[in-house]
Amino acid sequence: MRKMNQTACFLMFLWVFLNPSAIAADWRIITEESTIEFSGTQTGVPFSGKFARFGADISFDPADPASAYVKAEIDLASATTGDTQRDTALPQEDWFFVSTFPKATFEATGFQPLEDNRYSTMGALTLKGITKIVPLSFTLTFDGERALMQSSLALNRADFGVGAGPWAEGKWVGLNVDVSLNIVAEQKEP
Amino acid sequence: MKPVPPDNERYSLVAIVLHWLIALLFLSMIIAGYTMASLSDADLSFKFSLYQWHKSFGITIMLLTLLRLGWRLGHSPPETANTRPYKTAKLMHGLLYGLTLMIPLAGWALVSASPFNIPTALFGEFNWPHLPYFSTLPDKQSAEASLKLVHMGLAYGTGVLALGHMAAALYHHFLLKDRILVKMMPKKRKNRVKP
Numbered sequence: 001m002r003k004m005n006q007t008a009c010f011l012m013f014l015w016v017f018l019n020p021s022a023i024a025a026d027w028r029i030i031t032e033e034s035t036i037e038f039s040g041t042q043t044g045v046p047f048s049g050k051f052a053r054f055g056a057d058i059s060f061d062p063a064d065p066a067s068a069y070v071k072a073e074i075d076l077a078s079a080t081t082g083d084t085q086r087d088t089a090l091p092q093e094d095w096f097f098v099s100t101f102p103k104a105t106f107e108a109t110g111f112q113p114l115e116d117n118r119y120s121t122m123g124a125l126t127l128k129g130i131t132k133i134v135p136l137s138f139t140l141t142f143d144g145e146r147a148l149m150q151s152s153l154a155l156n157r158a159d160f161g162v163g164a165g166p167w168a169e170g171k172w173v174g175l176n177v178d179v180s181l182n183i184v185a186e187q188k189e190p
Numbered sequence: 191m192k193p194v195p196p197d198n199e200r201y202s203l204v205a206i207v208l209h210w211l212i213a214l215l216f217l218s219m220i221i222a223g224y225t226m227a228s229l230s231d232a233d234l235s236f237k238f239s240l241y242q243w244h245k246s247f248g249i250t251i252m253l254l255t256l257l258r259l260g261w262r263l264g265h266s267p268p269e270t271a272n273t274r275p276y277k278t279a280k281l282m283h284g285l286l287y288g289l290t291l292m293i294p295l296a297g298w299a300l301v302s303a304s305p306f307n308i309p310t311a312l313f314g315e316f317n318w319p320h321l322p323y324f325s326t327l328p329d330k331q332s333a334e335a336s337l338k339l340v341h342m343g344l345a346y347g348t349g350v351l352a353l354g355h356m357a358a359a360l361y362h363h364f365l366l367k368d369r370i371l372v373k374m375m376p377k378k379r380k381n382r383v384k385p
Contacts, residue, residue: 043234088309088317166306
């Protein structure tokens, strides 16, 4: 009986780690080829910036998008916009407050396939300690073992308390922030 | 009777350059400061950048004034008579030095106390910190309002003093016809070949 159990465990192990569909489910982001950018306006003048450090656990099987799972983390201290003044203000308490909230996270389960290569999902975006459910639609293009995910997302920074005190109104810095995602991922090797 | 001091002296070239540079910057800052404070919010971008330039040049004036005071410690100005008007003039000059330092300091305190907490990037490049005490005041709004009055009062007050300073210089030059103003002018090159 004990021997049987051991054999079963071993077979389970083999199934989990060698089953092709299980392998196909996990993806690794190629950070050097991926970008997460954001854009907004300051005194009516557009600016854009990017995050240099981010990562994600991605489980996705094209044959079963409903079981997909994504948890992404973005290092907020890695944001730069090419302007000394803005980049000095951004990590501070009024804006990202990185000393207390170092990371933004996005967590979603299940992708809904739409027409063409498009998908949509509802994810929990947490920024500065505030979590909101946001809809995210994106395209996925596959190239061999690689996939390119592209998406853009319109956010209202006031929803997350980004821009506190006198910045809470959109007079100086616009409330709308567009985030654009270009994520290249490859299937994890067994 | 004491010997009359030689009257062909001038300020050193460094002192002359610093004097006129700070004078020019001070005048521009008065104009920029008045303009930016009275601008409507119609052109926020221009207003915002005017504030940023004002901060950059204000810190520049503060640093130049420190340099100037340091230079003066090692380089005495031309001697003047020890009579009452000259003593008063010395006092006024001391006051102008002090104010030229106080105005940017008050401005720096005002920026540090602002609830907007806008970082100062000198000429858009170099990070200049806030003053510690002022950046952590509990009631920033009223502190900012008071410091704004102090900064403005000192600036306009200095403007009035500077007008008196100019009037005195012109009085010496055109009415007393002495060399007081010439001492603050760069020396003309000798033996200049005429074209």
